[in-house]
Amino acid sequence: MEKVLTVENLGKSFKDTRIIRDISFGVNKGEIMAVLGPNGAGKTTTIRSIMGIMYPDEGDIQFHHYQSKGIPRHKIGYLPEERGLYKNVKVMDILLYFAELKDYPLKKAKLRALEYLKKFGLEGKNQVSIEELSKGMGQKVQFIASIIHEPELLILDEPFSGLDPVSQEVFKEEIKELAQKGTAVLLSSHQMNLVEQLCDRLFLIHRGQKVIYGTMEEVKKEYANFKCTIQGNNDIQKLERISKVQRVEQKENKSILYLMQDVHIPSWLKQLPDDIDIQEFTVDRVSLHEIFVDIATGKDEIGEEGELHA
Numbered sequence: 293m294e295k296v297l298t299v300e301n302l303g304k305s306f307k308d309t310r311i312i313r314d315i316s317f318g319v320n321k322g323e324i325m326a327v328l329g330p331n332g333a334g335k336t337t338t339i340r341s342i343m344g345i346m347y348p349d350e351g352d353i354q355f356h357h358y359q360s361k362g363i364p365r366h367k368i369g370y371l372p373e374e375r376g377l378y379k380n381v382k383v384m385d386i387l388l389y390f391a392e393l394k395d396y397p398l399k400k401a402k403l404r405a406l407e408y409l410k411k412f413g414l415e416g417k418n419q420v421s422i423e424e425l426s427k428g429m430g431q432k433v434q435f436i437a438s439i440i441h442e443p444e445l446l447i448l449d450e451p452f453s454g455l456d457p458v459s460q461e462v463f464k465e466e467i468k469e470l471a472q473k474g475t476a477v478l479l480s481s482h483q484m485n486l487v488e489q490l491c492d493r494l495f496l497i498h499r500g501q502k503v504i505y506g507t508m509e510e511v512k513k514e515y516a517n518f519k520c521t522i523q524g525n526n527d528i529q530k531l532e533r534i535s536k537v538q539r540v541e542q543k544e545n546k547s548i549l550y551l552m553q554d555v556h557i558p559s560w561l562k563q564l565p566d567d568i569d570i571q572e573f574t575v576d577r578v579s580l581h582e583i584f585v586d587i588a589t590g591k592d593e594i595g596e597e598g599e600l601h602a
């Protein structure tokens with residue numbers, strides 16, 4: 293697998309406060325990697341360090357064979373967290389301006405711009421000025437600006453924020469397609485459902501440090517224990533006494549039983565007490581969203597054992 297980006301032992305402090313430490317991960321050609329973490333975890337600091345917007349105090353960044361300060365950042369596609377394009381410039385002019393900044397042939401850029409505007413439902417908007425667009429439309433233009441020059445590495449900081457569900461789907465499909473064509477994608481997002489559908493690997497930061505690093509499959513296998521949801525009138529203490537039940541959450545007449553990792557589902561089902569009230573019954577794995585919430589709220593202390601795959 294061809295490594296496009298390698299981040300090694302990245303560390304950064306602001307004044308005396310350590311913001312990130314020992315951040316190491318890689319992104320391969322054609323792969324979608326997610327950087328996740330609660331607000332203030334250090335995602336944007338990591339991304340800005342890669343983009344050379346801020347300089348890390350420790351560690352190395354490599355893009356193909358280029359090292360740290362020698363990285364040709366104009367070759368990377370970047371959608372920053374802070375949105376905003378020049379307001380009184382026309383859509384096509386801004387896209388061509390970005391292409392020019394990135395040394396990309398203008399004729400080709402114009403064709404690509406028209407193709408993407410059409411794809412994103414902005415056909416005919418090329419001569420409209422940015423201030424006349426809605427926020428979501430502006431975000432689509434900014435996304436096009438980040439890929440106009442066919443970057444081999446695309447870094448997207450919160451690409452889905454502020455988008456309606458339909459536009460989120462459009463972005464998701466486009467990111468998937470770019471990766472299929474070979475683009476290495478690094479994205480940060482709080483939309484766990486989209487991350488789960490889209491990403492090949494994830495890197496989860498909490499308080500500036502790595503908590504989980506692995507493929508989506510590995511993370512699910514390792515951290516997404518089974519949960520059993522029972523619709524019915526049941527006493528919480530009775531459910532808590534069932535073997536292999538870690539904890540129970542109850543809302544009205546719905547109980548969610550979080551099961552221990554080593555549970556064997558067929559055996560567990562056989563030993564359930566026969567006087568449980570069951571109107572509806574499901575067993576599934578907890579979602580990435582639940583794993584994230586558990587880590588962010590300290591219910592799951594993963595500590596140093598987070599490395600699944602390097």
Ligand SMILES: Nc1ncnc2c1ncn2[C@@H]1O[C@H](COP(=O)(O)OP(=O)(O)OP(=O)(O)O)[C@@H](O)[C@H]1O
Pocket residue numbers: 306311329330331332333334335336337338
């Ligand atoms: N220029 C700065 N000066 C001082 N502290 C900063 C600066 N930039 C970021 N920080 C601090 O670094 C920490 C990490 O911020 P960062 O923006 O990287 O988090 P994040 O994971 O991207 O969060 P969010 O999900 O809220 O965007 C925060 O505590 C933030 O206050």
